[in-house]
Amino acid sequence: MLGDKQEQLADTGSTAIQAGRDVHYHGLSVTEVRELCILFLRNNFPELREEARRTAEEHVKSFANALEQKLVNDAASIVLEKFREPDVQAAINDAVQASARKGAAANTNILSTLISERVAKGSNDYKDMVLSEAVHVVPKLTGRQIALLSFVHFVRSMVYRGLPHINELERVGRAAFTFSSPGFGLSESQKQHLQYAGAASVNNILGGDIFDIQRQEYEYFAIADGATFKAELSTNAPSYLRLLEQFTTDNLFAVSLTSVGQAIALANISNFLGKLDYTIWLK
Template identity: 25%
Template structure:
């Protein structure tokens, strides 16, 4: 027989399905509930203001709050429940306050991106701490400084695996790098400020732009071997037939057919190449790179606008900056709208 004496205790925000035993399914905060809580948080941002300033602040705060809740609802609905979390409310309050003060659309978009990413962290992880800090630091930067972080991040902290020849390299420069060149600051005070805010460090050891590109994409910058040199490489004819292609820099020569050293070593392992021959091939690959000036000239030949980028890196502290976790988080958030396929921040933090 069925038990007629069932009873249920239902909490706020819960739906209940009646079964043989009570089943509680928590559905979380609704859009309107999360928005209401978020606007309650916002009241302290303009409580002490008066007149037109109070009205303007109120309008801006409502605008940025709506943007946050809408993004969470579309992209990460469990994040709506974070409206009840004190730490999230503190982060939200920072976004409301900073956007309310200036109304800068670019800053607002960046802060929303950072806050939505932060909402996805359920525990007090390093990533959550970094994102909380980034919400405090981003408003202290100009848009040009944020662009500088983004460009340095792309050049220093990422490698694009689609680059295999000059055509794909040129396409990468067009889609990722060109847009930042005109706005890249050259004033060393800019990079001092990035260091002051904790976004980057300026080290005594610097890596030139052409050195960075050469390191990341060595296959683009091989000198190549003449037919005479090929005959003296002490590699088996089988490897010579399968591992070499016409040289990108000089088609009359031959170079290794691998854009990165890892590709060469993986191939050699896959065909059970003797160890001594692997070591010779690796040594040849590493020592066939062209000069620094030649690397620079190839880049400029491929895309003439690279001349300006090289000049800016060579005449400023841009080449000396290494991003901190906060700098990486801000750069990543800024790039998300420009590069929709950029991997999640967890790749770096």
């Protein structure tokens, strides 16, 4: 949890924004962001009929607004010079094309989050490559598929350290429901599509006891075995129990996220839980 004061350092030769309680974004203006997006639109769709052009421009303006707001919200971590990078502009171009074609169905909130992270500090070549590829993949997925990626990442790759009691997992479980539940009960066909899109691999032979695995992840609760861990959740954290039961019901051991799938999951989760450090997983 960040306190009231934040300090942002940038590499030599870069400009970063520092912020206290109030964030003021002094980078690209709203007009400049919109003009860049509309320019990409017109370069890629020069011969649209008038009605289609108007619809596409409305879609792109909506995306530009979402991107601008995301940049404002993340201003403390933005490195402005990254907007000059061809790869960043190519990622924005990919997002614009998808938004023009599909509107909100292109998952524009996830696209804007990924682009904001792409121009943030603390990057490395690998992370930048994964984020750019994720921008290309997101429009190929449904909102429910993105929820499933988020669900799998949360259960398999995120652990809360130092909770005073197992009942604190109830709060965690309730928060996770907000971004995970749309992915519950996803069909086998939609899971296989995740593999086609490059966000995950699917192997239905895989399995396991998620309760024992989670018990080991939360070993500091000193619970003897998976069955006891499940019983403790039933009493103290029923929402978290429901998540793990659904994970088992949907056989989500079969779904393994690629780095691109992880980036998409992190973008979605961060829109609910707050900004995450992607480099914990993308390194």
